[in-house]
Amino acid sequence: MDSSRKIMKIAIIGGTGKEGRGLAYRWAQAGHHILIGSRMREKAQSAVDDLKTLLPEGSLLEALENSAAVEKCDIAVLTVPYSAHRETLDLLKENLKGKILIDVTVPLNPTKVTRVSMPKEGSAAQEAQAILGEDTSVVAAFQNISYENLMKNSPLDCDVLVCGSGKEARQIVLSLVEDAGLIGWDAGVINNAVVVEGLTSILIGLNIQHKVYSAGIRITGINR
């Protein structure tokens, strides 16, 4: 990692699932201090123990309850299933004040996953922003990644579109995208999250049609 770059304390809320583990794995390798959060600290500890077997000695990983992880972090990442999205945010609202929340959630309809289906706020990220209020900057990112592939060290053939409240917050998230070994793009205001979240349904549909698990997107026409 670029030595000018800040090591961050990153709380991964619901960090025991495959999305959370995948991001933790990549960011721990980049030198960040990872706080794996779970509703039960023991579950978080089990995920930390698993991750440590895959990571270099000295990697910084800690197991905490979600609220303690958020309290201690510089930046938080929400990786719970959509069914737990609102409840989790309601519980952590006070802890998230003054922080950036990266919302990875896709509001999939379990019975129609290939059909774009958004909450009344417009997207999961806008719903999070509405719950948390102006004291937290919500940034949507990482919805289109195949998480199984995050745990492999090979390059991932999928770009990350980053949209959310405030250009500065998006820039911080874009640097974390790069630290995860991915290419990120500033996709604008939080209203645009509907596109990034909804794209997941289209990619799932393409995976089903083509019998793969790897459909992703690349931005073209711009020098990287």
Added chain:
Amino acid sequence: MDSSRKIMKIAIIGGTGKEGRGLAYRWAQAGHHILIGSRMREKAQSAVDDLKTLLPEGSLLEALENSAAVEKCDIAVLTVPYSAHRETLDLLKENLKGKILIDVTVPLNPTKVTRVSMPKEGSAAQEAQAILGEDTSVVAAFQNISYENLMKNSPLDCDVLVCGSGKEARQIVLSLVEDAGLIGWDAGVINNAVVVEGLTSILIGLNIQHKVYSAGIRITGINR
């Protein structure tokens, strides 16, 4: 063009703009019979005359009023600005019965083009489907293409996501995407049009940030 493929009569509603001309240019080259439509036949004739100077002799292009073009066509393409979307569809509703309409429209907010902004139906394509009713199959496609590049013969570095009412209608549109020299993907039901239309705002934002006119997308992770 594959000799097993049907030559189609394609009406391009509002075919005098750059989107319509670009698609007409590509499809005429593929051997299709192009009916350029406009509110005034003389304007359509002027576009046809321009296009004929760029195309091989014998290319099939005709100038008609919009309603006559739609009446005569196998498949219609709507390429008017969003401000004329509803009015144009109201006028052509009867002519479009029993046909497929490819809706290319992006509901851009003229003062905030980089911010996704959809009509109450969810997307321009869903709005079109609501206006036209079940007798017309609306398919959304071609929103993310840089139209200036359609008139060049070089390959275009942007895929086309196709979503809309009915798998058969999407398949017909996908064959027209291929005839235009582009790679298309079945992006599912018409509810997914919000993603494809909204992506245009994100790509415009990337064009502005990176000072280009060429931002596009590619689907990755699937053998073409």
